[in-house]
Amino acid sequence: MTEATTRTFGYDETLRELPTEQGVLRYHEAGEGPPLLLLHGSGPGVTGWRNYRGNLAAFARHFRCLVLEFPGFGVSDPTDEHPMAAAPQAVTRFLDGLSLGRVDVVGNSMGGIVAANLAIARPDLFRRIVTVGGIGRSVFSPAPGEGINLLMDFTENPTREALVRWMHSMVYDPEVVTDEMVEERWTQATDPDTLAAARRMYGRKALAASMAAAEASDRPPYWSMLHKITAPTLVTWGRDDRVSPLDMALLPMRTMPKAELHVLPDCGHWVMIEQKEAWESAVLAFLTRPGGS
Template sequence: MPAPPPAPPPNPWRTAVVAGMASYLDAGAIVSTATALVLYRPHLVLDDASIGRISALLTFCFAVGALAGGRLGDRFGRRRVLTVTLLLYLLGTLLLAGAQDPAMLYAGAIVVGLSIGADLPVSLALIAEEAPPQHKGRMIALSGLLWAVGIITATLLATVATQFGQTGARLLYGHLVLVAAIVLTLRTTLRESAEWTAAREQKGVTADGPAEEIRLGALRQLCTRPLLATLLATGLYYALWNLGANTNGQFGDFLWVKLTDHTVQSLTTLKAAAIPFAVAALLIFMRVADRPARRRWFLAGTLLALTGYALPVLAGPTPFTLAALLLLTAIGSPAPSEGLNLLVEFAENPTRDNLVQWLRAMVHDPARLTDELIEERWASATEPATLEASRRIYGRQAMAAIMAAQSHDDRPIWAALHKVTAPTLLTWGRDDRVTPLENALLPLRTIPKAELHVLPDCGHWAMIEQKEAWESAVLAFLTRPEAD
């Protein structure tokens, strides 16, 4: 009997959309709850304290779910966790849509918060693991776009729902029930993460084997330099950013009605007007997410969002300052390999200026690029044989062929890294702009006997820029007695 044909390779963009819909459902839950609680208020006899408690409980459960979700995804697999969390989300939104008393609202908020909180880190992990290396940034940024689409859809629905009181609130949650059911159906067609599967194979665990044997990485690695500083800075940033975002998202309608004496309908109209700005900002950021310019865009977006949050504090909560907050955060919030691109540019157009631009991306300290070094590299790089080889390997046509092959490969090359059984030393420049430091984490946690040596104040040319330190680390590794 002939073997069945191999399954077609997954489309990473499809995976990014189906998994990334967690962001849509998360944003939809936050925005819908902000409006729905105000609409439920006279019918379910909700006072100000009850609205605050339910909204706060939803946010708290998001955090608890996110804390547990990553670990669950590592133990039981991305696909399995994404299925269970979405089933729970369906249950929670059904409770919220059919609420007959405050107790059902509390229960629904708990279930929705825990489920979507656990879903988000697992969905982002699946997107990052399945995305081709050259598209990771934009595919993860796509989840931000889906977040915005969730806000947009919930906002547009709210402009209509606010006219129907508690029925409008039920329609808002009913929309989330429908979307969650569709996404759940689509998620059953996703394959398991190739990286997670490779980690299981590395440990010799079968598909139904003991999940507790799987360890995709040691947490202690996050508590060592320089990763600890990055972890703390990222955590602090998102803690502060989400404090503002969730306050605006969950209490925005309540504050607007209470502090400006305007109606919910007027706020939803204002939100709808801000939609084109948010979408435009997200689309722009997706284009730069895999380029070094993302840092400048991120900084600009953060400053805009900070300005928006500062206006009501400095000038008071007026219709103007709250409207400015909405607009500026809509534009700024989306802004949450350079060296290779410059090398491609030089291969296509081998000018001296393009060479210098590429060389600057290779080092941390531009002072190392002396005139003598530039002349030496220029003479070497412009030899006919060298130019031909550069175009063949790094030209746009060659890079396009590589990306096409990667996107159609059912099992990426890095999924076989666990088969490297020899002791392996990874050396990395902390300030590498060609292959940034975070790229070291995959081989570090996948190669069984890998160890990482990070060189400070160092770019891609570690063996040149930190010659003595690099040679010392390599010699120590090569001359170390092997353990019995």
């Protein structure tokens, strides 16, 4: 292997800050080339760094990687908004603040939903899109899935045992969840401000109220507008995902005009961690393919 293929990036070396009128956005930057925006998912103790730190070495050989930390998860400055509502605005503030034009984007779970919503509203933002589980709607499986129910259990009663049960639901092989990962997540997930933001998203009453509001709204759900996303999109999924079951992929696969689906076996929701090399290979082949608009 060359030095470039074995290069690892440290937290402090890549951490950056972008002051904005609504607080400081923090992010990690590595590599040179066309900009690649990486958006993290939700859940106890999540950060963009923890989602993607293992993938930076592969992607930074081709792209200027920008791992944005969403407000409400304990790294970027918080806002008064619901974290899901604050996320799209954070993305546009971030892109404007760095004077970036069209970018490629990778979105894991919640990050994929954020990217999809932005692509529907702003077709000019993204050249190519990669999602990691999460977008679409359950067709055959009950909702919410097992992983979401365990996430609500932890949010309501944050014990270490509940955190481990939730983390195990995120993967196919429980050995992927190390003691170090548990400690990292536990420290951040139990921070009072971060926990309060999580309860606004995943407390049982909060989630029920959000679902009821969506059903009463005249605005169509984002998954019914996926056909409006015209950017080439790679939908990646773990075959054994217990958070966002694979049948959710049927809707984007059928309705998005330039979507292709890549399913990884023996893999849960954390595709970029559990099937790291296979996922990186598929994503890089897609993002570096000639002829992208």
